[in-house]
Amino acid sequence: MIQTQGYAAKDASSRLEPFTFEREEPAADEVQIEVLYCGICHSDIHQVKNEWGNSVYPCVPGHEVVGRVTRVGERVTRHAVGDLVGVGCMIDSCRHCAPCRLGEQNYCEGPNSWLATYNGPMVPKAKAPDKKNRYGRDNTFGGYADSLVVKEDFVLKVPASLKPEVAAPILCAGVTTWSPLRHWKVQPGQHVGVIGFGGLGDMAVKLARALGAQVTVFTRTEDKLQDAQRLGAQGVLEGDEAALKQLERSLDFMLSTVPEKHDLNPFIPLLKRNGALVVVGALEPMASVNNQEVAFHRRSVAGSLIGSIEETQEVLDFCAEHDIGPDVQLVRIQDVNEAFDSVERGEARFRYVIDMASLKGEAAAAP
Amino acid sequence: MIQTQGYAAKDASSRLEPFTFEREEPAADEVQIEVLYCGICHSDIHQVKNEWGNSVYPCVPGHEVVGRVTRVGERVTRHAVGDLVGVGCMIDSCRHCAPCRLGEQNYCEGPNSWLATYNGPMVPKAKAPDKKNRYGRDNTFGGYADSLVVKEDFVLKVPASLKPEVAAPILCAGVTTWSPLRHWKVQPGQHVGVIGFGGLGDMAVKLARALGAQVTVFTRTEDKLQDAQRLGAQGVLEGDEAALKQLERSLDFMLSTVPEKHDLNPFIPLLKRNGALVVVGALEPMASVNNQEVAFHRRSVAGSLIGSIEETQEVLDFCAEHDIGPDVQLVRIQDVNEAFDSVERGEARFRYVIDMASLKGEAAAAP
Known part of the structure; x- marks a missing residue:
């Protein structure tokens, strides 16, 4: 197991607080990523506050993740240790339904739909037709953390010409x-x-x-x-x-x-x-x-709902080619709650991006 | 002028009553039609009651008209006296805008949009950008009447194999x-x-x-x-x-x-x-x-809003070819108010069609 430090909300009324948890070691087709930057998306706030009524707690948000590959499973071919990579809203999908076969994982019609980077499957066990959860996890912990473990084909390549903190919000x-x-x-x-x-x-x-x-x-x-x-x-x-x-x-x-x-x-x-x-x-x-x-x-x-893995790679490459990207403002993870407040007030035309270096050395509280 | 007998509502709260009015003689590009049948469309009720807030009174409804050509203007080439023809929701359009040039008159973007078979132009003078009305008529009188005068290119051919009373509702x-x-x-x-x-x-x-x-x-x-x-x-x-x-x-x-x-x-x-x-x-x-x-x-x-003249001819021909058409129930024009009530109660799966023969010989009241 990988000891992981992050920030989580305990319930719909709590603010984000330091949280220590364990991730599974990467499987043969997975990569482990050291998170460098994670964008703050308005949907992080919706889900922390359970405004869509589907939140699972503890909630570690974050689906605009850029980081460095630190370990790869034995069957991984697309990424290598040291690569700068990105992870967006999805970390897996059913791979069998018509949209998945067409590469439109964001419209996965499997019984649990796609597996979100945080908050577990889009169709949780209780709402699945057969009350099962094929992903084996009712909750997933996102990128407000120092590491992430993801199937290699849900990991994007971040073009060298994009600054990693600028690439992060492109992922959602x-x-x-x-x-x-x-x-x-x-x-x-x-x-x-x-x-x-x-x-x-x-x-x-x-x-x-x-x-x-x-x-x-x-x-x-x-x-x-x-x-x-x-x-x-x-x-x-x-x-x-x-x-x-x-x-x-x-x-x-x-x-x-x-x-x-x-x-x-x-x-x-x-x-x-x-x-x-x-x-x-x-x-x-x-x-x-x-x-x-x-x-x-x-x-x-x-x-329209986010985009496919192929479209995500396409927009990263398009941004690199056209030298465009979001206006970002870096924040320390210790200031994430204040950043949430600012986003909710509609002030931010730019994207807040958490500099995960701020997490290092922090004494994380027990869950 | 053509002395015309029909049924009209005086205002938003009145029922339909006999009404005598005059139509202009057909111009060179127009045909005069003896109305045989006219379908009752739910929008007739909406407009008689001013439920869309745009009704012009007196209101003679009716835009599912089938009749016989009785006179043609000197430049008319598409229709001849004796032809069985149909008139739908439109009797003219601007003919200059992009949709009109593409044959999509039902999306006419002229300053007054298309001229409706009853109730005048879709964009009346007061709402036109220049407060003008290019059609020269603030109101038009529809097919709940014994005659109609229409530009020849807004007149449809009714295929011989369609019963005229069945063809009527196809027009809307x-x-x-x-x-x-x-x-x-x-x-x-x-x-x-x-x-x-x-x-x-x-x-x-x-x-x-x-x-x-x-x-x-x-x-x-x-x-x-x-x-x-x-x-x-x-x-x-x-x-x-x-x-x-x-x-x-x-x-x-x-x-x-x-x-x-x-x-x-x-x-x-x-x-x-x-x-x-x-x-x-x-x-x-x-x-x-x-x-x-x-x-x-x-x-x-x-x-989506009705259809073009070309699509109207297409659906008439398609219905004839496939031997399909609406289920209709004939009513006398004297019973039109009761038919309206039935339509409003949502009872009718079929279409009420007024048999205009019932109008003949009726002593029409003065307006």
């Missing part, structure tokens, strides 16, 4: 916005709208710009308008009705990156005929949508 | 379900779900079956389950949770034909990955949709 925020931009075939010259301008919005703007699209950002925060301009996008305040009116039927595609229930009705009229608004930020009941605006121009409101 | 209920079945490329062997089993649902089931799809109908009305079976479809009660559970992730495509706000959440889990649920019945704010179910399998909730 990056691929979550990349996958729908690709699936809905965003083309150079198209006009893309991005609703919400936090960690996901920042990546959505940069990726859409690098794909050659014109981009308009919709935000509630006046301070962020200049940031949008700095990225080569137009910034519009959500309440600016004249600006919204001006944009009617002008957008080919929209991504909503707002991490909670919000009203899509002001944005639907901005889509062109046949346009799609894809919600990637909020995994919950949304406000009522007026189908008149949807039907009158054959628009769609869709959803 | 038929094309409204046909257009999305074609746009979303429903294929033989696919599994299609139809929510709601009134006039639109009836056509959706028959068209999807004739396209080679397996069909499941979802209805609140136990009496309609056998009707579904009779059409070769599976019938499921909306509240039958075990049956819904059984159907999870099994449908390639779903059409909601329910003519009012309703909850889509029970149906979204039934879609396969990448599947679309298209709402054609309700043009209003829908109940809240849980994006978790939408995103987890990259599903879409879309809308």
Whole structure:
């Protein structure tokens, strides 16, 4: 067993605290990783607080992990000790269902769906059709820790030209916005709208710009308008009705990156005929949508969930090639709770990334 | 001027009553039609009652019209006196915008959008960007009348093998379900779900079956389950949770034909990955949709509005070729208000069609 130090929430009302636990030694097809950096995703907060009602405790969050391979199982061929690697939201999937066979592990239809980097299988034992758990683990511990052990084919290669702390948020925020931009075939010259301008919005703007699209950002925060301009996008305040009116039927595609229930009705009229608004930020009941605006121009409101392993590698390589990446701010793990508060207040246009060096030498408390 | 007898509502609270009015003589590119049959569409009721907030009075409804050509303008080439023809929801469009140039008049983006068969332009003067009305008419009078005058290229040919009273509802209920079945490329062997089993649902089931799809109908009305079976479809009660559970992730495509706000959440889990649920019945704010179910399998909730002139001709010809059509029940125009009541109570799985012969000789009241 590997003695591991991390930070965990004991229950839905507790803050993150030092936590010591054991990981299994890497199996023949697994690699052990020393975690260097881990991004803070809004869904870490949702799950720590059990806001989706599915949290398993203790909860060690973290699914934007970059680290160094320290050990490999005997059958591992894709990674070697010393490699800089990444781990995103998934660490395994059923490998047998139609989506898995197509390489779309993020839509795994196995009885337990995919195994999340933290919080265990997406379909836990109690909700599985046969009340079984094929992964043998009801909980998994994520990247807010000094080590991680992962199947080699769920481990990504971090291109040498990407700073490791910059690569970390690409593993969730990056691929979550990349996958729908690709699936809905965003083309150079198209006009893309991005609703919400936090960690996901920042990546959505940069990726859409690098794909050659014109981009308009919709935000509630006046301070962020200049940031949008700095990225080569137009910034519009959500309440600016004249600006919204001006944009009617002008957008080919929209991504909503707002991490909670919000009203899509002001944005639907901005889509062109046949346009799609894809919600990637909020995994919950949304406000009522007026189908008149949807039907009158054959628009769609869709959803998309992170991305596949192949898409994750693709977006890492695309970011390296185009020299783009999230704006990050490093924090010590001892300050993670304050960083959570800041993210919840919607202040951060950048991504907080935990510098895991801060964990070293800390006297971890017993569980 | 053509003296015309019809039935109209004076205001949002009045019932339909006899109404005499004048139509312009046909212009060079127009045909005059003696109305033989006119279907009763649920949107006639919505508009008579001003439930969409855009009604213009007096309101002479009717956009599922079949009749005989009695006169043609001098430049008319497509239709001749004596032809059996149909008129659907539109009688003109801007002809200049991108959708019109592509033959998608139902998505006309001209400043007044398309001209509806009744109730005037879809974008009235007051809502047009320049406060103008290019069609020169703030109101239009529909097919609950003895005659109609329409631009020849918005007049459809009714195939000889279709009974005229059966052809009538194809002009709205038929094309409204046909257009999305074609746009979303429903294929033989696919599994299609139809929510709601009134006039639109009836056509959706028959068209999807004739396209080679397996069909499941979802209805609140136990009496309609056998009707579904009779059409070769599976019938499921909306509240039958075990049956819904059984159907999870099994449908390639779903059409909601329910003519009012309703909850889509029970149906979204039934879609396969990448599947679309298209709402054609309700043009209003829908109940809240849980994006978790939408995103987890990259599903879409879309809308679609009637269909183009080309698609309308296509579905008439397809129905003739496959010997299908709506189940209709003829009513006298004097009984139209009772027919409205029956449709509103959701009783009718068939389509009421007004036999306009009943209007003849009636002493029409002055407006």
